[in-house]
Amino acid sequence: MRESSFAKRFAVSIMTVMVCLSSGVWALAAEVSLQGQVLDQNGLGLPGVTVAVEGQVLKAVLSQVEGRYHIIGLPPGPYRLTVNMPGFVVISDEIEINSEAPVVLDFQMQPAFEETVVVSASRSTVALEDSPTTISVIGRGQIETTAAQNIGDLLRTVPGVNVVQSSARDVNIASRGSSDFLTGTQLAMVDGRPLFFDFFNLVFWDLLSVSAPDVQQIEVVRGPASAMWGANAVTGVVNVVTRPPRTSQGLEITMTGGLLGRSAEAGGTGAMGAFNVRWADAINDHFAYRLSVGYFMSDAFQRPTGALPVIETPIKPPVTVGGGSFDDVSYVNEGTAQPKIDLRIDQEISRDGSISYSAGMSGTQGILHTPIGPFELLNNTKLLYGQVAYRRGGFHASTFANHLSGDAPALVSVDGEAKPLRIEFKSGTYDLEVGWRDLYFNRHLFSFGGNFRHNTYDLSIAPDADSRQQAGAFAQDEMDLGAFRIALALRTDYFDNLDGLLVSPRAAVLWMPLPGHSFKLSFNRAFRAPSAIDNHLDISITGGYFPVSEFDPRLEDDFPIVVNSIGNLDLKEETIDAWEIGYSAHLNDGRTRIDVNAYTSRTDDLISVNPSKEALALAGIDPYYTSENPPPGWPLPPIVLDFLELYDIRFPSTVMIMNIGSVRNRGVEASVSHLFPSGWNVYANYSYQAEPEMLDPVGDPMRPPSETVSVPPAHRFNLGLGYNAKDYLGSLTVNYADKAFFAQGLNPSYLGYSDAYTLVGASVGKRWKQGKFTTTLKALNV
Numbered sequence: 001m002r003e004s005s006f007a008k009r010f011a012v013s014i015m016t017v018m019v020c021l022s023s024g025v026w027a028l029a030a031e032v033s034l035q036g037q038v039l040d041q042n043g044l045g046l047p048g049v050t051v052a053v054e055g056q057v058l059k060a061v062l063s064q065v066e067g068r069y070h071i072i073g074l075p076p077g078p079y080r081l082t083v084n085m086p087g088f089v090v091i092s093d094e095i096e097i098n099s100e101a102p103v104v105l106d107f108q109m110q111p112a113f114e115e116t117v118v119v120s121a122s123r124s125t126v127a128l129e130d131s132p133t134t135i136s137v138i139g140r141g142q143i144e145t146t147a148a149q150n151i152g153d154l155l156r157t158v159p160g161v162n163v164v165q166s167s168a169r170d171v172n173i174a175s176r177g178s179s180d181f182l183t184g185t186q187l188a189m190v191d192g193r194p195l196f197f198d199f200f201n202l203v204f205w206d207l208l209s210v211s212a213p214d215v216q217q218i219e220v221v222r223g224p225a226s227a228m229w230g231a232n233a234v235t236g237v238v239n240v241v242t243r244p245p246r247t248s249q250g251l252e253i254t255m256t257g258g259l260l261g262r263s264a265e266a267g268g269t270g271a272m273g274a275f276n277v278r279w280a281d282a283i284n285d286h287f288a289y290r291l292s293v294g295y296f297m298s299d300a301f302q303r304p305t306g307a308l309p310v311i312e313t314p315i316k317p318p319v320t321v322g323g324g325s326f327d328d329v330s331y332v333n334e335g336t337a338q339p340k341i342d343l344r345i346d347q348e349i350s351r352d353g354s355i356s357y358s359a360g361m362s363g364t365q366g367i368l369h370t371p372i373g374p375f376e377l378l379n380n381t382k383l384l385y386g387q388v389a390y391r392r393g394g395f396h397a398s399t400f401a402n403h404l405s406g407d408a409p410a411l412v413s414v415d416g417e418a419k420p421l422r423i424e425f426k427s428g429t430y431d432l433e434v435g436w437r438d439l440y441f442n443r444h445l446f447s448f449g450g451n452f453r454h455n456t457y458d459l460s461i462a463p464d465a466d467s468r469q470q471a472g473a474f475a476q477d478e479m480d481l482g483a484f485r486i487a488l489a490l491r492t493d494y495f496d497n498l499d500g501l502l503v504s505p506r507a508a509v510l511w512m513p514l515p516g517h518s519f520k521l522s523f524n525r526a527f528r529a530p531s532a533i534d535n536h537l538d539i540s541i542t543g544g545y546f547p548v549s550e551f552d553p554r555l556e557d558d559f560p561i562v563v564n565s566i567g568n569l570d571l572k573e574e575t576i577d578a579w580e581i582g583y584s585a586h587l588n589d590g591r592t593r594i595d596v597n598a599y600t601s602r603t604d605d606l607i608s609v610n611p612s613k614e615a616l617a618l619a620g621i622d623p624y625y626t627s628e629n630p631p632p633g634w635p636l637p638p639i640v641l642d643f644l645e646l647y648d649i650r651f652p653s654t655v656m657i658m659n660i661g662s663v664r665n666r667g668v669e670a671s672v673s674h675l676f677p678s679g680w681n682v683y684a685n686y687s688y689q690a691e692p693e694m695l696d697p698v699g700d701p702m703r704p705p706s707e708t709v710s711v712p713p714a715h716r717f718n719l720g721l722g723y724n725a726k727d728y729l730g731s732l733t734v735n736y737a738d739k740a741f742f743a744q745g746l747n748p749s750y751l752g753y754s755d756a757y758t759l760v761g762a763s764v765g766k767r768w769k770q771g772k773f774t775t776t777l778k779a780l781n782v
Helices: 140-145 151-155 532-536 613-618 639-646
Strands: 014-019 032-039 050-054 058-062 068-074 077-084 091-097 103-108 135-138 161-165 171-175 186-190 215-222 236-242 250-260 270-282 287-298 336-350 353-370 373-392 395-414 420-440 444-459 467-481 484-495 501-514 517-528 538-546 559-566 574-587 592-604 654-656 663-675 680-689 715-724 728-737 740-742 752-754 757-768 773-780
Touching: 032 050, 050 068, 058 068, 091 103, 140 215, 140 715, 140 728, 151 161, 151 171, 151 215, 151 236, 171 186, 171 215, 171 236, 250 773, 336 373, 395 538, 444 532, 613 654, 728 773
Parallel strands: 032 103, 186 236, 559 654
Antiparallel strands: 014 103, 032 068, 050 058, 050 077, 077 091, 135 215, 161 171, 215 236, 250 270, 270 287, 287 336, 336 353, 353 373, 373 395, 395 420, 420 444, 444 467, 467 484, 484 501, 501 517, 517 574, 538 559, 574 592, 592 663, 663 680, 680 715, 715 728, 728 757, 740 752, 757 773
């Protein structure tokens, strides 16, 4: 592969050279020390920088809090001095030590803009421009200056990513597709540990146990990624990469507060706020640690009011939906409270070996929206995790454990006994992974690895779900052929709830005709495995009421129609095949980046919670109550059901989760960004997503019903301007999203279009006491 660019970037930026003589005479042979401070491009102390001297002795230290370093025991003589930190230009110079008094040297590091690296593309560090996948990076600078209130607001700025926030805590995110309730196509991770919970195939974004000050960058893989990450990386991957304690030492206290605009009917102006306390320190050359404690709260968002318009679905054949009134659905909206604590300890065990230990807890409460109505996550909902990761050279091994538990009573839906439906859940995930990466024949960067995962379940709505085992293995060859780079990857996975082995290939060809310019053609296959609830769901829901008194005046109460919702042990995996072509340019020493991508994908064997009634009948399920199978406790003669059917009035009896047909998605994404030396940065991007194309003919029972297919915004546009310098910081962002058709709900009267929106965020901040304190004012039209 390409040589390390650090070898090409020796640059000297020595700010101050001061030799202090305690006696006014030169020492002849006494050992002396070298000390000073390392600053970043904004003049702020930079901890975690390696300062090394090589001469009569070889010594190296890491800069500590405020970037200060101290090397002792240096005999007089000439030395080669090197100041090095990933992401910055290396400083190298020849110095002379010939004083009895300490030598003081201060340095200012300059960013190496072309050295943006990511780990989510190939499960190991690779330069962004060499990535075989389409990937966006939200860097530390943007995280510091943004007005975003949560990770969803940050991800809105990424082309092709659709974000829907439906309550103070409920955020759903998907790449190159619609963001429905309980979106299960986007894999989310923190340092490679999943936040994706496969008991229900969903992501709890608010259970992220780290806060913004802990985050180094957020990597967003746009498009299928099962070849590297296995199941459920269907439309993409979001990997939150945290800051190493050694390179981010010191105390950071962050406090935010704000107002939430609401109408008088919704309770008037609300409040939101957060605080985070973070301490990181390097105990010695071998151990460094970081402890972070945080809390976020928000009053309830305002609920929509009024009636939905009656419309036809955009997917053909058109079906009439809408007409329901939000005012007829009575429940109290809730805010959220989210405590979190996170600990990370890094141990350096050799020149190229390290172990990272991390553990944490995060909690949440608030509204969880589902296709059967809103639920309230109670304040006992929490995630506990532990993780250990070992690296040495090209070898890595890691293990983690996630334990999620919670309780969520329904706010509207009731069960077959007219009692509020309740979801109580406990889920444990235990994973062991190993991998190896090495360069062969100077051209082939080969990596392989595998993992084993054990899941445990205790689910009130899927009582037969107990546990699941899965295992996977992958191999990849990244070939450097001069102007061409070829990446071939293959992963196989085994799930004990599926038949056979699942194969996920990836192939990518990069052509670089000129320095800084590349063209890419890629193919990816990914899959989504059925969740424990997909397989084992077993609940009864009161789907509506029938006025039986119109047939028998002696019956005063309306009769509840109970619908049985069941899982399916015969489900197959949902698969997606995607082709993509793209162009990238890295200009002006990496300060300017241009990306254009076009993609097409086909998803087969969709896992659907709402298949057509004809598909249910083919599967041997009677979708409607009949005179031969009346509702339990039906008080009228069964023949009444046959009479009602003549007027097209039928009562649903059973809904089973099924694999149904196929859908094709297409889109185009374009982005440009530039980073100015003065600290200013600007970016703009545009995304177009075509209406999903149903590939099964009209009338085919396996064709997804028109009223069940969501349509993402056709057009999205983002514009951002930021400033991050020594004393001041700030940003201005504009996010526009076109209207979208929302088809997540069993009651078609509550389906329809969401309005197009423009979200504007602004922030302005001031650093005080050489960056020790920062005050920032932020505004966002939620």
